[in-house]
Amino acid sequence: MLLQCFVVAKHRWTRRAYIMADKRIRIHSPGKQTGKYILYWMQQAQRIEYNHALSYAISKAKRCGLPLVVLFVVSDDVPDANSRHYYFMLQGLWEVATALHKQGISFYFACGEVVEVVAAVAEDALEVVADHGYLRFQRQWRTELATKLSEQSTAYTEIETEAIVPVTQVSDKEEYSAATIRRKIVRLLPGVDLEPDTEVYKPVSIPNIRVNYPVYNVENTGFPSLWKWVNQHLKLDDSVAPVLAMQGGATAAKGKMHDFTMHKLALYQHQRNNPALDIQSGLSPYLHFGQISAMEIVQHILRNEGVSLGDLSLMLSNKRSVSPRYAGIASFAEELIIRRELSFNFCHYNPYYDTFSCLPAWAKATMLDHLPDIREEHYSLDRLEQCDTSDVYWNAAQMEMMQTGKMHNYMRMYWGKRLLAWCDSPEDAYQILLYLNNRYEQDGRDPNAYAGIAWCFGKHDRPWMNRKIYGMVRYMNAAGLERKYDMDAYLQKVTPDKR
The missing domain is CATH 1.25.40.80 (Serine Threonine Protein Phosphatase 5, Tetratricopeptide repeat)
Known part of the structure; x- marks a missing residue:
């Protein structure tokens, strides 16, 4: 009822929130007893507000009476990143850096190999604080850094900042579907503390960091200067332009x-x-x-x-x-x-989240059973990137992504599933979709993106009616789009000059 x-419930949770801050904290190693500053290596949580890692670092700096240094390492070894992604990211980081500078918190950009740079800056630090990342390369960075900092006798603490409910608090295994994880999250959700940390940093001093890497300080400069500096020190892939x-x-x-x-x-x-x-x-x-x-x-x-x-x-x-x-x-x-x-x-x-191997057994088996089926069309990667197929809706979705950096989510599902009908194998389709998504989408290379691609092939879904090529993987076609929505209006929105 x-x-x-x-009628909104007026109850109040009288007990203390049971997902406490320490559920987000992982202490990798204790460290030495002296240091010149607390170092926060910002990587995943590129913001000031609602940032548990930054709040933890500020609190630690205040307790120790030390200055806080925030470091972001700009590196060209981030998988599949190009100028589109770097430009958008650096716009946000510039805003963070200038805001922290006004609060008396030193923010430095540095260029180089991520783990080596952080470890070098950490040599004078009492403790290193890092946010948490979920992708393979992010976790590898943090594992390698933990080893280096342990060798340097520098304390290292990692804070989970992105999940509303910490991942390992929700489940100790890979969940089969949204239904299975939903049951676990809704039990924990009422106990989450959504209030932001209001700790105010009182600067002790503003230290200079001395390392043998290119370092950029935001003081008295503007974003164009930062963008120029990054391009001078990194070999960015500029084949995909920023979405201004x-x-x-x-x-x-x-x-x-x-x-x-x-x-x-x-x-x-x-x-x-x-x-x-x-x-x-x-x-x-x-x-x-x-x-x-x-x-x-x-x-x-x-x-x-x-x-x-x-x-x-x-x-x-x-x-x-x-x-x-x-x-x-x-x-x-x-x-x-x-x-x-x-x-x-x-x-x-799932260690195979970015490959065909991540799929459930039934999905892989049913698509492989249909390998002998004749494909509807065959397109080279070049033609796909030129939006040159017989499917006007697929072409429009691809163009929307390439031009704006953001494809409509419903079209993203259709776009992904249609490619299955054009590739010799589902493995080929999977890798092409990952390539296109990671290259052009502003939010590509994200856990949500990897899960979305996998869903097109049956992940987090159930078997459906068996059909040609797709087997029992959920099917979408142009007729379904036209039955539900005004697709002419979509084409007009995305490709007005072609109508």
């Missing part, structure tokens, strides 16, 4: 958040999948680069709507029973919390 009428219309940073992210909650959230449940409309939040690039926290977004929505985490947990448990007033909240929370944290679980527990 509560959910059907949805998409401004990076926390300010832009908050603008997107406010616009979405004011004008689109109420329509989200029923209109989010319509590719002709713009009802999606547009926040995924900002979440990918850690320029805004999912916790801040949830907190903003709950405050605006006057509901609690306990209420939200009930909505997620019984989405079909939620009243129309709150349907948009439940639908968006399903994507922002359940699906996103399912992708964290996927990348954390």
Whole structure:
């Protein structure tokens, strides 16, 4: 009855929130007793607010009476990253660096091999604090750094900043589907503390770091100067241009958040999948680069709507029973919390998350059983990148991604599934999709992106009716798009000069 009428519950959680900060903390090694500063190596959480790692580092610096140094290492050994990604990321980091500088916190950019640079800067540090990453290369960096810092007798602490509920707190194994992880998250969700840490840093001194790597200080400079400096020291892949219309940073992210909650959230449940409309939040690039926290977004929505985490947990448990007033909240929370944290679980527990091998046995078997089936078309990678296929909707989706850095999410599913019909093997289709997605999407190379590609091939899904080429993997076609949505309007939106 509560959910059907949805009179917001007025209960208050009288016990202390049971997902405490220490659930996010992993102490890799203790260290020496002296140091000149606390070092926060910022990598995944590229923001100031709702950043548990930064808050921990500030608190540590205050307790020890030491200055805080924040370091970001710009490196060209990040898999699949190009100028599009670096430009957007650095816009956000510039905003962070200048804001921290005004607070008396030193922020340095450095160029070089990530682990070597951090270890070098850490030689004078009492402790190194790092945020947590879920992808293979991020975890490898942190593992290698832990070894080096242990050899240097420097304390090293890693803080999980991106998940609303810490990954290992939710589950100790890879989850099969959204349904299985949802049950676990909704039990824990009411105990999450969404309040941001309000610690204020009082600068002790502003230290200089001395290392044999190129170092950039933001004082008295502008973003063009930083961009020029990065291009001087790194060999960036400039074959994919930045999307100048998409401004990076926390300010832009908050603008997107406010616009979405004011004008689109109420329509989200029923209109989010319509590719002709713009009802999606547009926040995924900002979440990918850690320029805004999912916790801040949830907190903003709950405050605006006057509901609690306990209420939200009930909505997620019984989405079909939620009243129309709150349907948009439940639908968006399903994507922002359940699906996103399912992708964290996927990348954390499945070492093959970026290969065909990550798929469930039934999906691999059914597609391989249909290898002898004649494919509908054959296209080279060059033709795919030129948006030159017989499918006008696929072409439009590919063009949308290439030009804007963001493909509509419903078209992303269609785009992925259609490629199966054009490749000699599902393995080939899988690798081509990863290449295109990681190359052009602003939020590519993200746990959500890897889970999304895998979903096109049956991951986190169930068997469907057996058919040619696809086997029992869920099928999508152009007729289905046309039956549901005004696809001419989508084409007009994406390719107006071709109509």
